[in-house]
Amino acid sequence: MPKLLIAICLLISIQSFSQTTLAPLTVDKIMRDPKWMGTSPTSTQWTGDGQYLYFSWNPDGALADSAYYISLKDKKPRKASVTETQDLRSTGTFVYNQARTAYVYGRDGDVFFVDVKTGKTKRITQTTEIESGAQFSFNDTKIVYSRSMNLFAWDIAGGETMQLTNIRAGEASPAPAAAGAGAGAGGPRRTGPPTATAGAAPPTPRADVNLQEEWMKNDQLRYFEVLKSRKEKREKGEAYTKTLPKPKELKSIPLGDKALQGLNISPDGRFITYRLSKAAANAKSTIVPSYVTESGFTTDIPARTKVGAPLGSTEFYVYDRAKDTVWLVRTDSIPGIRDLPDYVKDYPKQAEERKKRNAARAVSISGPFWSPNGKYAVLDIRAEDSKDRWLMLMDTTSGKLNLLDRQRDEAWIAGPGIGFGGTGWIDDQTFYFQSEATGYSHLYTFNAATNEKKALTEGKYEVQQARLSKDKKTFYLSTNEVHPGEQHFYRLTIATGKKERLTTMTGSNQVTLSPDEKYLAILYSYSNKPWELYLQENKPGAKMEQITDKAQSAEFKSYNWREPEVISFTARDGATVYARLYKPANPAPSKPAVLFVHGAGYLQNAHKWWSSYFREYMFNNMLVDNGYYVMDIDYRGSAGYGRDWRTGIYRHMGGKDLTDHVDAVQYLVKNFGVNAGNVGLYGGSYGGFISLMALFTEPNVFKSGAALRPVTDWANYNHGYTSNILNEPFNDSIAYKKSSPFYFADGLKGNLLICHGMVDVNVHYQDAVKLSQRLIELGKDNWELASYPMEDHGFVEPSSWTDEYKRIFKLFEKTLKN
The missing domain is CATH 3.40.50.1820 (Alpha/Beta hydrolase fold, catalytic domain)
Incomplete structure (x- = not known):
């Protein structure tokens, strides 16, 4: 063997030996505070103009991560000041109008409106209460937001604010009206007891009336003319006031003993949807004792219930503002709602009893997902036993539900993008969703006008995330198509089905797209290399530019x-x-x-x-x-x-x-x-x-x-x-x-x-x-x-x-x- 080659091999052996002896692994070393290893960036988010990228990072080894940012001008990480951090508005919180000429966002419990062209920001609310959930409605002429369980609309042109709902907590739901009752069915109903007269039989006691106090009141009116006269004048005034036309009041929607969830409004402002939930009674929770405490006394930590505990119930309602009516969305007629799971075959008695009951299964409802023009609404309905997921088109005129897609799984419905953000509208007719119909989660579209369903992706891999581009002509996908152990980012053209891979480095590429869709912020890692931040132009084959380099400390690299x-x-x-x-x-x-x-x-x-x-x-x-x-x-x-x-x-x-x-x-x-x-x-x-x-x-x-x-x-x-x-x-x-x-x-x-x-x-x-x-x-x-x-x-x-x-x-x- 040549002497030079021997020398090189010897040097490599010495370096390898030195590396092992200088930095041997021990449990004490491994299990220290992870800061000894280095610091990786997390939580990337772009500013609205796409010029700055913020992320969490800790290159100084402080007690906790801090906010850092880069500018597209020099791409050098800088620590954000407290003011810059407070002013940061993540693009993830923006809600755009259909033309994407304006957007709204919430901050510190208030609502803000931004004109994209001028860049000017207008503060819509400034109150001690919390406003949230801001969105465009009324064909993008108003901004609707929630405050204290009710919806309010701010008119963009005129600046007026009007209340859209009158939801009241704690009030009992009104009892159904009796047959024949109603306005104009007769005079005012007497609610008090009849006046006592000499020699008459004593009135039947009522639980809500103190007979002694009622007797004294009548006795006063009998012997004092001034009291009697004033009472007659007051009653005449009240009767006249009742004849005057009353201003129209918002329909009262009492919650009773239920909690309000998912308050939403259609794009045209006509329909308001919401869920009412009621917690289960007698659902016992586990108590977790904490023995080592500051006080020296054992304290109890309230914990969760156990599997099989009674579940709460939910109801889904639609309020039609035009007709001033509220109706309950009923799910007892959707296809397969009474289907029994296969496992009951192992329990013949249970199967027989459940067949006899023929009960509709309880469900949970997500949505609605409104088409941009408000013509269509899709409800994502899941059976409580997780065996079924239905996507249903809701007819807002009749309240009926029409089946768009049913996914049945004798095990349970799940998978990437299924029920967790993988749904929406491409245009006024085309709805997209993810399904495991082929055994892998893929992206599909459904045309609400033609009932045509189409697969946009296929193969033995998973679409793990799908995001629609701002022009709604393209999907950005994260998939494991290359290998089950890799994650890459793609651009899929909807019209042609053409798919382009945008990331190239082997490992995981977790991408945050800039608002103008010109850049990819990529958190990248490999099997033995912790996460670092990279920047890349949104082009196939574009170079990934490394932004951070502190994921591995010198000691970790040893x-x-x-x-x-x-x-x-x-x-x-x-x-x-x-x-x-x-x-x-x-x-x-x-x-x-x-x-x-x-x-x-x-x-x-x-x-x-x-x-x-x-x-x-x-x-x-x-x-x-x-x-x-x-x-x-x-x-x-x-x-x-x-x-x-x-x-x-x-x-x-x-x-x-x-x-x-x-x-x-x-x-x-x-x-x-x-x-x-x-x-x-x-x-x-x-x-x-x-x-x-x-x-x-x-x-x-x-x-x-x-x-x-x-x-x-x-x-x-x-x-x-x-x-x-x-x-x-x-x-x-x-x-x-x-x-x-x-x-x-x-x-x-x-x-x-x-x-x-x-x-x-x-x-x-x-x-x-x-x-x-x-x-x-x-x-x-x-x-x-x-x-x-x-x-x-x-x-x-x-x-x-x-x-x-x-x-x-x-x-x-x-x-x-x-």
């Missing part, structure tokens, strides 16, 4: 962070599972392996960008330094892979999501010679749940595990998440029995560490306590519980993180290296 290999393997049912793989250069003699299990269930971590689990990423690097193979998979239920993957855990959490991990172990054994007897796993929240299920139901595969803040019994968790996947405990007990680690604790053979914050208001500490008692009664002695008295679900104290991960590392070192 370690050669691994680029995990994103691989895939085939699960037992033929499905393709994506994973991050970390391989040690020098495996420990025992050939151990550890699986990291991401949390949240519906979340993605086998990707090519900087993980939100950055502490776990660093810990995984440390494990590899110590001779472990590490794998992190996007198991069944994870985000980014379409409907079938998302719902793969329906009615059995701890089913395919767990067997995916077992298959991952087999992949490691087969391809890298991992010792099948020395495999552990760890994870938090949903990852903690999987860790428990692994040790309890696959004890011959997993020798040790750390379950962090785990769900131990899904009947203890919240309704919104759990009922989608497992239905309700009293309706589908089979699903809960199959899915809760509590019922499988007897299977524990290996070594278990449970870590849980005691003031966790998400997964309650009660879960850990309940499982502990179960393990005690089963006589298990190969487990321990580490409790953290001052930590919620997501730990915040470096000392807690350090203690937790030292225990995890100790567990693996002790049990997987023999």
